[in-house]
Amino acid sequence: QVQLVESGGGLVQAGGSLRLSCGASGNIFSLNNMGWFRQRPGKQRELVAVIRSGDTTTYADSVKGRFTISRESGNTVALQMNSLKPDDTAVYYCWAATSRAYWGQGTQVTVSS
Numbered sequence: 001q002v003q004l005v006e007s008g009g010g011l012v013q014a015g016g017s018l019r020l021s022c023g024a025s026g027n028i029f030s031l032n033n034m035g036w037f038r039q040r041p042g043k044q045r046e047l048v049a050v051i052r053s054g055d056t057t058t059y060a061d062s063v064k065g066r067f068t069i070s071r072e073s074g075n076t077v078a079l080q081m082n083s084l085k086p087d088d089t090a091v092y093y094c095w096a097a098t099s100r101a102y103w104g105q106g107t108q109v110t111v112s113s
Contacts, residue, residue: 009092012110020107034051035047
């Protein structure tokens, strides 16, 4: 089992920045794939950014050039979000995968216009 705990959400004005962090604990021996998904109001959960073994990254087109995912010490993954837009308002979920997928509880990000 893997447990994921997110932090860093909140309220910010458009154009501002936030940094999300996700720490993993438990059976993390083969935890090479981590990332962030989000669920905007009235929409399905969607990929934001993932980082895989070798630190290869994938971003949604809507966040390229504004968001940066990074792997930090231990088993922590961060998402630096710059130039935030009201359309980025969502619940952001940390994700990790070994032989199965794990999800965090989610953290609310609200961007005001």
